[in-house]
Amino acid sequence: MTRHYKSIFLSLAFLLLLPIGGCKRQANRIVVGSKNFTEQLILGELFAQIMEARTHLPVERRFYLAGTFICHQAILAGRIDIYPEYTGLH
8 A cells, every 4th residue: 555545544534533523513514624735625525425424414515725724724713624634744
Protein backbone atom coordinates (compact mmCIF):
# COMPACT_ATOMS: atom_id res chain seq x y z
CA MET A 1 0.00 0.00 0.00
CA THR A 2 1.52 3.33 -0.97
CA ARG A 3 1.86 6.20 1.47
CA HIS A 4 -0.83 8.17 -0.33
CA TYR A 5 -3.36 5.38 0.07
CA LYS A 6 -2.38 4.96 3.72
CA SER A 7 -3.17 8.60 4.41
CA ILE A 8 -6.56 8.28 2.68
CA PHE A 9 -7.29 5.12 4.65
CA LEU A 10 -6.36 6.84 7.93
CA SER A 11 -8.57 9.81 7.07
CA LEU A 12 -11.54 7.55 6.40
CA ALA A 13 -10.84 5.53 9.55
CA PHE A 14 -10.87 8.77 11.53
CA LEU A 15 -14.20 9.70 10.02
CA LEU A 16 -15.74 6.39 11.04
CA LEU A 17 -14.57 6.96 14.61
CA LEU A 18 -15.83 10.55 14.70
CA PRO A 19 -18.42 11.06 17.43
CA ILE A 20 -21.09 12.67 15.29
CA GLY A 21 -23.27 13.33 18.32
CA GLY A 22 -20.75 15.95 19.52
CA CYS A 23 -20.96 18.10 16.39
CA LYS A 24 -22.62 21.50 16.50
CA ARG A 25 -25.57 20.60 14.31
CA GLN A 26 -28.76 22.43 13.64
CA ALA A 27 -31.96 20.69 12.56
CA ASN A 28 -30.38 17.21 12.67
CA ARG A 29 -28.10 17.68 9.71
CA ILE A 30 -24.39 17.37 9.15
CA VAL A 31 -22.43 20.04 7.30
CA VAL A 32 -19.29 18.87 5.51
CA GLY A 33 -16.82 21.49 4.33
CA SER A 34 -13.64 21.30 2.31
CA LYS A 35 -10.85 23.47 1.03
CA ASN A 36 -10.58 24.24 -2.66
CA PHE A 37 -8.11 21.47 -3.51
CA THR A 38 -9.06 18.45 -5.59
CA GLU A 39 -7.95 15.93 -2.94
CA GLN A 40 -9.96 17.69 -0.26
CA LEU A 41 -13.06 17.92 -2.45
CA ILE A 42 -12.92 14.18 -3.12
CA LEU A 43 -12.42 13.38 0.57
CA GLY A 44 -15.20 15.78 1.55
CA GLU A 45 -17.57 14.06 -0.84
CA LEU A 46 -16.53 10.65 0.52
CA PHE A 47 -17.16 11.88 4.08
CA ALA A 48 -20.60 13.14 3.06
CA GLN A 49 -21.58 9.93 1.30
CA ILE A 50 -20.42 7.75 4.20
CA MET A 51 -22.34 9.86 6.70
CA GLU A 52 -25.48 9.78 4.56
CA ALA A 53 -25.26 6.00 4.29
CA ARG A 54 -24.53 5.36 7.96
CA THR A 55 -26.63 7.98 9.74
CA HIS A 56 -29.55 8.64 7.39
CA LEU A 57 -29.23 12.34 8.29
CA PRO A 58 -29.22 14.98 5.59
CA VAL A 59 -25.71 16.12 4.74
CA GLU A 60 -25.07 19.62 3.48
CA ARG A 61 -21.90 20.17 1.45
CA ARG A 62 -19.96 23.43 1.75
CA PHE A 63 -16.95 22.97 -0.46
CA TYR A 64 -14.37 25.43 -1.84
CA LEU A 65 -13.82 27.18 1.51
CA ALA A 66 -10.33 28.44 0.59
CA GLY A 67 -7.65 27.45 3.11
CA THR A 68 -7.15 26.03 6.58
CA PHE A 69 -7.88 29.30 8.40
CA ILE A 70 -11.31 29.69 6.79
CA CYS A 71 -12.23 26.04 7.46
CA HIS A 72 -11.05 26.29 11.07
CA GLN A 73 -13.06 29.48 11.63
CA ALA A 74 -16.13 27.80 10.10
CA ILE A 75 -15.75 24.88 12.53
CA LEU A 76 -15.37 27.23 15.52
CA ALA A 77 -18.44 29.23 14.46
CA GLY A 78 -20.54 26.08 13.94
CA ARG A 79 -21.03 26.71 10.21
CA ILE A 80 -19.51 23.31 9.33
CA ASP A 81 -19.18 20.14 11.39
CA ILE A 82 -16.23 18.46 9.68
CA TYR A 83 -13.72 18.91 6.89
CA PRO A 84 -10.89 16.68 5.63
CA GLU A 85 -7.39 17.68 6.71
CA TYR A 86 -4.06 16.01 6.38
CA THR A 87 -0.78 16.52 8.17
CA GLY A 88 1.53 16.00 5.22
CA LEU A 89 3.50 13.36 7.14
CA HIS A 90 5.01 10.70 4.94
